[in-house]
Amino acid sequence: MSLITFLPDLPGCSVEQVSQTEEAIVITACATVPDACCPDCQHVSSQIHSTSTRSPKALPSSGRPVRLLLQVRRFRCSNSLCQRQTFAEAFAQLVAPRAQRTCSARELLRVIGEAIGGEAGARLSQRLGMKCSAATVLRFVRQAALPSSSTVRGVGVDEWAWRKGQRYSTILVDLELQAPIDLLEDATAESFAAWLESHPTVEIISRDRGTTFADGASRGAPQAIQIADRWHLIHNLGEALEKVLARHHADLKRAFLREEEHQPSYPVGLEALIPARLPSQAEQARIARQERRLAIFTQVHELYAQGWSCASIGCEVLIQSKLAQGFFTITFA
Ligand SMILES: [Zn+2]
Missing domain, CATH: 3.30.420.10 (Ribonuclease H-like superfamily/Ribonuclease H)
Known part of the structure; x- marks a missing residue:
C-alpha cells in the first residue's frame, strides 16, 4: 500500500514530496494538467509566465497537522481580444482562491461547528490536529448555504x-x-x-x-x-397532566399510604407523615417543584463525586430534563 493512501485526498494534484517538521507533515504538490483556462475568456493556455507557492492547511493525517506546499503556475492568456494578460491556475476542488484551508478542511470544521459550537469546536479541532479559532469555526458555519426553500411543501x-x-x-x-x-x-x-x-x-x-x-x-x-405539531401537543398535555396530578396530590398520597400499609416491610410510624391539614393547590405545586429541584441537586452532587466535569454535568442534567419533558421524542413527520 502506498504512503499516499494515508495522506489527505488532493483532487487535481499529484504529490511531489512528503516531509516532516516538528509542527506538521508537509506535502509538496502540483497540478496534474499541463494547461489552464483564462477566467475571463475561457481560452486554454499552456504558456507559463511564472510560478509561486501557496501553503493552505489540509486535513490532518493520524492526528498530525498537514500543510500543503502547492506549486501554482501563472499562465499568459494568448487570446489577443482578452483584457487579461496573465492568470493563476485555479484548484477549484481543492482550495478556494486566497483561502487558508482546503475545501475539505473547511467543510470538516463547519460540521464540527454546527454540531458543538464555536468554543468547543475550536478545542476539538486542536485535538484533531487542525487548530482553528472559535471565530473561524463560526464563520464557516455562517458561510454555509441554506437549503433551497423554493419548492418546500x-x-x-x-x-x-x-x-x-x-x-x-x-x-x-x-x-x-x-x-x-x-x-x-x-x-x-x-x-x-x-x-x-x-x-x-x-x-x-x-x-x-x-x-x-x-x-x-x-x-x-x-x-x-x-x-x-407533535411537540406542542405533548408539551401542552404534559402541563395539563401536571396540574391535574397536583390537584389530586393528597388523594394520591393517601392511596399510596393505604397500599403500603399492607406491605410487611413497611416502616412503622410512617402513617404520621399524613398531613393533618391537606395542602392547598399552590402548596402542592410548590412542593412538587421543590422535590424536582432536590432531585436535580442530588444528581449533580452524585455526578460530581464520580469525577464528571461541570460542563458534562450541565449537559447531562439538561438532557435528562428534556427527556423528562419528552423533548427528544418529537420529530416533524
Ligand atoms: Zn483571457
Whole structure:
C-alpha cells in the first residue's frame, strides 16, 4: 500500500514530496494538467509566465497537522481580444482562491461547528490536529448555504429567540428535509403570511396552538392544511397532566399510604407523615417543584463525586430534563 493512501485526498494534484517538521507533515504538490483556462475568456493556455507557492492547511493525517506546499503556475492568456494578460491556475476542488484551508478542511470544521459550537469546536479541532479559532469555526458555519426553500411543501413554524425573553423571530423548517430554511425578522402574523405568499408550493403547515401563526397561515396560504405539531401537543398535555396530578396530590398520597400499609416491610410510624391539614393547590405545586429541584441537586452532587466535569454535568442534567419533558421524542413527520 502506498504512503499516499494515508495522506489527505488532493483532487487535481499529484504529490511531489512528503516531509516532516516538528509542527506538521508537509506535502509538496502540483497540478496534474499541463494547461489552464483564462477566467475571463475561457481560452486554454499552456504558456507559463511564472510560478509561486501557496501553503493552505489540509486535513490532518493520524492526528498530525498537514500543510500543503502547492506549486501554482501563472499562465499568459494568448487570446489577443482578452483584457487579461496573465492568470493563476485555479484548484477549484481543492482550495478556494486566497483561502487558508482546503475545501475539505473547511467543510470538516463547519460540521464540527454546527454540531458543538464555536468554543468547543475550536478545542476539538486542536485535538484533531487542525487548530482553528472559535471565530473561524463560526464563520464557516455562517458561510454555509441554506437549503433551497423554493419548492418546500411542508413547513414547520415556531418562535425563535434572538435573546430569550426580549427579542423573538420566526424559524421555518422544511419538514421533508428536516432542516431550517429561513429566519424572519419578527414573530408576527404579517411576516409569516408574507413568507407564505412568496412560497406558494406550501401544502402543509405544522404550528403551535397559538393564534399568531394560525392567523398568518390562514392569510398567507389559505390552501394549506394546518396541523398542531407533535411537540406542542405533548408539551401542552404534559402541563395539563401536571396540574391535574397536583390537584389530586393528597388523594394520591393517601392511596399510596393505604397500599403500603399492607406491605410487611413497611416502616412503622410512617402513617404520621399524613398531613393533618391537606395542602392547598399552590402548596402542592410548590412542593412538587421543590422535590424536582432536590432531585436535580442530588444528581449533580452524585455526578460530581464520580469525577464528571461541570460542563458534562450541565449537559447531562439538561438532557435528562428534556427527556423528562419528552423533548427528544418529537420529530416533524
Ligand atoms: Zn483571457
